Amino acid sequence: xxxxxxxxxxxxxxxxxxxxxxxxxxxxxxxxxxxxxxxxxxxxxxxxxxxxxxxxxxxxxxxxxxxxxxxxxxxxxxxxxxxxxxxxxxxxxxxxxxxxxxxxxxxxxxxxxxxxxxxxxxxxxxxxxxxxxxxxxxxxxxxxxxxxxxxxxxxxxxxxxxxxxxxxxxxxxxxxxxxxxxxxxxxxxxxxxxxxxxxxxxxxxxxxxxxxxxxxxxxxxxxxxxxxxxxxxxxxxxxxxxxxxxxxxxxxxxxxxxxxxxxxxxxxxxxxxxxxxxxxxxxxxxxxxxxxxxxxxxxxxxxxxxxxx
Amino acid sequence: xxxxxxxxxxxxxxxxxxxxxxxxxxxxxxxxxxxxxxxxxxxxxxxxxxxxxxxxxxxxxxxxxxxxxxxxxxxxxxxxxxxxxxxxxxxxxxxxxxxxxxxxxxxxxxxxxxxxxxxxxxxxxxxxxxxxxxxxxxxxxxxxxxxxxxxxxxxxxxxxxxxxxxxxxxxxxxxxxxxxxxxxxxxxxxxxxxxxxxxxxxxxxxxxxxxxxxxxxxxxxxxxxxxxxxxxxxxxxxxxxxxxxxxxxxxxxxxxxxxxxxxxxxxxxxxxxxxxxxxxxxxxxxxxxxxxxxxxxxxxxxxxxxxxxxxxxxxxxxxxxxxxxxxxxxxxxxxxxxxxxxxxxxxxxxxxxxxxxxxxxxxxxxxxxxxxxxxxxxxxxxxxxxxxxxxxxxxxxxxxxxxxxxxxxxxxxxxxx
Numbered sequence: 182x183x184x185x186x187x188x189x190x191x192x193x194x195x196x197x198x199x200x201x202x203x204x205x206x207x208x209x210x211x212x213x214x215x216x217x218x219x220x221x222x223x224x225x226x227x228x229x230x231x232x233x234x235x236x237x238x239x240x241x242x243x244x245x246x247x248x249x250x251x252x253x254x255x256x257x258x259x260x261x262x263x264x265x266x267x268x269x270x271x272x273x274x275x276x277x278x279x280x281x282x283x284x285x286x287x288x289x290x291x292x293x294x295x296x297x298x299x300x301x302x303x304x305x306x307x308x309x310x311x312x313x314x315x316x317x318x319x320x321x322x323x324x325x326x327x328x329x330x331x332x333x334x335x336x337x338x339x340x341x342x343x344x345x346x347x348x349x350x351x352x353x354x355x356x357x358x359x360x361x362x363x364x365x366x367x368x369x370x371x372x373x374x375x376x377x378x379x380x381x382x383x384x385x386x387x388x389x390x391x392x393x394x395x396x397x398x399x400x401x402x403x404x405x406x407x408x409x410x411x412x413x414x415x416x417x418x419x420x421x422x423x424x425x426x427x428x429x430x431x432x433x434x435x436x437x438x439x440x441x442x443x444x445x446x447x448x449x450x451x452x453x454x455x456x457x458x459x460x461x462x463x464x465x466x467x468x469x470x471x472x473x474x475x476x477x478x479x480x481x482x483x484x485x486x487x488x489x490x
Numbered sequence: 491x492x493x494x495x496x497x498x499x500x501x502x503x504x505x506x507x508x509x510x511x512x513x514x515x516x517x518x519x520x521x522x523x524x525x526x527x528x529x530x531x532x533x534x535x536x537x538x539x540x541x542x543x544x545x546x547x548x549x550x551x552x553x554x555x556x557x558x559x560x561x562x563x564x565x566x567x568x569x570x571x572x573x574x575x576x577x578x579x580x581x582x583x584x585x586x587x588x589x590x591x592x593x594x595x596x597x598x599x600x601x602x603x604x605x606x607x608x609x610x611x612x613x614x615x616x617x618x619x620x621x622x623x624x625x626x627x628x629x630x631x632x633x634x635x636x637x638x639x640x641x642x643x644x645x646x647x648x649x650x651x652x653x654x655x656x657x658x659x660x661x662x663x664x665x666x667x668x669x670x671x672x673x674x675x676x677x678x679x680x681x682x683x684x685x686x687x688x689x690x691x692x693x694x695x696x697x698x699x700x701x702x703x704x705x706x707x708x709x710x711x712x713x714x715x716x717x718x719x720x721x722x723x724x725x726x727x728x729x730x731x732x733x734x735x736x737x738x739x740x741x742x743x744x745x746x747x748x749x750x751x752x753x754x755x756x757x758x759x760x761x762x763x764x765x766x767x768x769x770x771x772x773x774x775x776x777x778x779x780x781x782x783x784x785x786x787x788x789x790x791x792x793x794x795x796x797x798x799x800x801x802x803x804x805x806x807x808x809x810x811x812x813x814x815x816x817x818x819x820x821x822x823x824x825x826x827x828x829x830x831x832x833x834x835x836x837x838x839x840x841x842x843x844x845x846x847x848x849x850x851x852x853x854x855x856x857x858x859x860x861x862x863x864x865x866x867x868x869x870x871x872x873x874x875x876x877x878x879x880x881x882x883x884x885x886x887x888x889x890x891x892x893x894x895x896x897x898x899x900x901x902x903x904x905x906x907x
Contacts, residue, residue, distance in 0.1 A: 369570055370603035372590040374668065375620035381591075384616075388607050474608075475615040475628055477636070477645035 211448075217441035229437035238442035247426055247443065253337065254406060254423040255450060261344045262402045265352040268345070269397065273356035274386065278368070289357070296350045304414045307343050308334065311415065335417025343411040348404070352397040359393020360386060395462070399455065406451045423447045519546040519704040520581040520594065520671025522567065527576030529562055529728075536562045537728045540576070544672070549698050549705045551715040554725035555751070560708045563725075564674050567706065569593045580671060591620070596665035597674040600681070602657045604649035610636070610660050611645040617668040635667035636660075638697065655686045666697070672704040679714065691717050712752050716740065724748050746904040749799045756805075756874050758798045762790055762905075772798055772903070785903045799902040805876040807864055810849065810891040847895035850874065852886050866892060 193200065218238055223230040276288055295303055310317050313330030321327035333339050363386050371381040409424030430440030522544040529537040537559040544550045552560040565571045567578060569590030578585045585593055604613050611632050618628045636642040639659040649657055658678060665673055679687045695718050698705050709715050715722050716736040724731040724739060732744040743749035760772035760779065770783040779798060790796065854865035861877045868874060876894055886892060
């Protein structure tokens with residue numbers, strides 16, 4: 182039986198569930214979306230027709246109003262990712278370095294609790310909190326920091342706050358794991374060699390936690406770009422995001438071709454930003470290395486080249 | 491290295507000279523004083539009331555079983571732990587309260603703790619960069635340090651491209667390059683295989699002589715401590731058991747723990763029967779043993795329980811001729827009444843005569859290269875370990891009847907107190 186399966190499926194037989202899943206639930210749907218983006222909506226009762234293929238839906242998707250939404254989406258995602266990173270780095274450091282190991286489980290659970298709560302429910306919670314009758318507004322007025330009611334619900338600011346809250350655990354967890362793995366021994370070695378806590382953080386802990394930073398940023402940025410619930414609940418008309426635009430085309434306007442083209446544009450924009458981010462990181466790293474590194478061997482011998490992977 | 495440090499290194503250990511000129515931090519070997527240091531972790535006392543002076547330029551080993559507090563002491567000198575009470579003085583200045591990164595000591599860690607994201611040269615340069623040493627000087631000193639540990643060809647490698655022994659050398663260079671007043675070594679060789687370890691021991695000894703730094707070396711490996719140290723501190727259960735040179739610790743252990751921990755040892759429980767002039771008589775379960783009274787401490791009183799210890803290598807193993815009915819017969823006749831005592835006790839009736847010999851049967855032989863180790867079972871069931879030089883031994887087989895004897899002055903006696 183085993184041999185039969187191996188003969189049919191080849192050496193990747195063990196990975197069959199994985200690649201079958203990826204093919205059926207990722208490759209084929211994405212290919213369909215890409216395919217539909219070249220079609221059009223022939224009449225009111227048909228969602229998509231592929232009789233004439235064109236790039237027209239793309240130019241339609243990039244009209245000034247939807248382009249503005251795309252750019253706003255990217256801005257919210259990039260700013261949201263950066264804010265998540267800035268909140269998570271000190272928190273993850275504290276959790277991995279300062280907190281006694283027996284207490285970490287509890288704190289990690291606390292990080293996870295909102296994550297286990299329904300996404301919609303906790304976003305609605307923010308709607309109540311941020312409304313001009315909400316307690317944030319009332320508190321600000323009571324202590325005299327704000328004159329009138331708080332006027333941020335149904336704006337981009339509200340969406341920004343909402344997405345940071347919703348995606349924060351996805352940044353904290355990989356960062357914590359990475360900083361935990363960087364290890365007490367290396368920090369102690371750094372102190373021992375005369376580096377104080379700050380220097381140690383920036384030269385040892387953070388560089389070693391970079392894989393965690395990168396995966397955290399990807400985990401936050403990519404789903405955030407396609408976020409639909411947060412913008413719908415907190416954004417209103419002025420705070421809409423690309424996800425809503427696409428959902429509207431598929432659900433309300435029933436124009437699958439335009440929706441597909443918008444989805445493709447969103448995916449490409451996400452990929453481009455990720456690629457640019459990666460490039461920036463790589464450039465920064467090589468710059469830092471060039472500035473700080475002590476090179477003993479002159480760079481001519483070709484043998485040492487391979488070791489700088 | 492300056493001429494000053496060279497002369498300090500050449501001085502015999504334990505001299506106080508050389509400390510006077512090294513009060514200023516950073517350069518030269520430092521004298522380390524541990525004064526009344528106690529360390530508690532919750533209710534557990536890791537070290538209690540420790541007093542110890544490490545002379546400038548000395549190679550001192552902290553030796554003890556795991557959990558004895560040796561690593562805790564090292565971590566307190568390095569600054570990773572603070573003592574609960576007491577003081578740690580380096581060249582006269584109290585280190586307690588000074589954070590680890592401001593202490594003029596460096597550590598070679600058990601796990602090496604090389605920074606995996608930096609090249610070998612960047613690892614070695616790390617300490618100098620923190621001190622804002624000029625870049626050209628950093629480069630020179632890194633090259634010099636790597637040359638010192640014979641790793642100058644590996645400067646651009648990353649730590650994970652090195653073998654364990656090479657990583658160890660880099661870790662050593664990374665600490666040495668800062669010219670610390672005291673170099674702390676936390677079981678740095680425990681991860682190396684035996685051959686490499688022996689090479690590194692010689693290397694480390696050479697570096698110590700060359701650099702004249704104060705080395706504090708933590709180990710649980712007594713051979714390592716014996717081979718390298720000027721002085722050894724034997725620790726157990728948070729207390730110093732003995733401080734002395736390798737020879738002192740080995741041949742004149744201060745108590746039963748040290749006697750048992752360093753080297754192999756045969757122990758015999760006995761009661762002190764009587765002291766007659768310079769001869770003490772010990773009564774074991776079935777025999778009497780005489781030892782020089784000088785071996786007993788002043789606290790020994792007749793009737794008190796003691797333990798006699800005899801090292802395997804001071805025991806002479808003489809085969810009893812199986813054909814010679816004399817020796818066999820005497821061994822047999824003696825065996826019933828008095829298996830622990832030598833032949834003379836049965837033959838002569840005077841149990842105080844030849845009691846530093848016993849007969850038994852070889853039950854185990856292991857060839858250890860330079861020595862042959864015999865396990866000899868006595869008539870009362872006790873097993874005695876004896877080691878004889880491999881070249882002179884006649885390679886007795888299991889079952890051979892032998893007589894074990896030893897020089898009286900070489901036995902040790904400890905009072906249980």
